[in-house]
Amino acid sequence: MMLHLTSCVLRSTFHAVRFTWLIVLVALAIGQPAIAQVPAPDEETYRIAKQLNCPTCAGRNLADCPTETCAQWKAEIKAQLDAGKSAEEVLDYFQARFGPTVLQEPPKTGVTAPLWAAPVGAALVFLIAAGWVMWRTSRRAAPATLAAAGGSEDPFVAALEEEVRKDG
Incomplete structure (x- = not known):
C-alpha cells in the first residue's frame, strides 16, 4: 500500500x-x-556618438546625453550615415565644424602629440632614476659586504680573523 x-x-x-x-x-x-x-538602435550612430563630446554638458559623450542639442547632432550623424558617408567622414565633419575639442579622444598629432608621449617619458625618467639609486646603493654597500665576507681592508682585523679561523 x-x-x-x-x-x-x-x-x-x-x-x-x-x-x-x-x-x-x-x-x-x-x-x-x-x-x-x-527596433534595435542604430549601432553605427551610437558608436560615433560615443566618440563625440556633448556641446553643453561637460564631460558627457553625445550618446548618453539627453539634451535637445545632442538629439539634433545624433539626427545629423544618422542623416550623414544614410547619405553614405563613413564614420571617419562624419567625425571629420564634426571636428572641422566645432574643432578638436568635440572629440572624446583628441587626435595624437600636432600640439597634442607631446601630451600623449608625456606618460611614457615620465615612466622612462622614473626607471632611470630608480636604476641610478639602486646602482649607487649597491656601490656603497660593497665595502660592508667585503668585511662581512672576511675580506676586510684593515690589516689588524684581517690578522685577527685569520687567527680566529686557525683556532676555530
Whole structure:
C-alpha cells in the first residue's frame, strides 16, 4: 500500500514538473515575437556618438546625453550615415565644424602629440632614476659586504680573523 502511494506521489510530481515546463515553453514562444519586433538602435550612430563630446554638458559623450542639442547632432550623424558617408567622414565633419575639442579622444598629432608621449617619458625618467639609486646603493654597500665576507681592508682585523679561523 505504501509503495503504491509513493509511486502515485512521484507520478503526480513528474506530471506537475512536465506541465510547468510546458507553460514556460509556451510563454517563451508567445513572448519571442514581441521581443524580436522591438527596433534595435542604430549601432553605427551610437558608436560615433560615443566618440563625440556633448556641446553643453561637460564631460558627457553625445550618446548618453539627453539634451535637445545632442538629439539634433545624433539626427545629423544618422542623416550623414544614410547619405553614405563613413564614420571617419562624419567625425571629420564634426571636428572641422566645432574643432578638436568635440572629440572624446583628441587626435595624437600636432600640439597634442607631446601630451600623449608625456606618460611614457615620465615612466622612462622614473626607471632611470630608480636604476641610478639602486646602482649607487649597491656601490656603497660593497665595502660592508667585503668585511662581512672576511675580506676586510684593515690589516689588524684581517690578522685577527685569520687567527680566529686557525683556532676555530
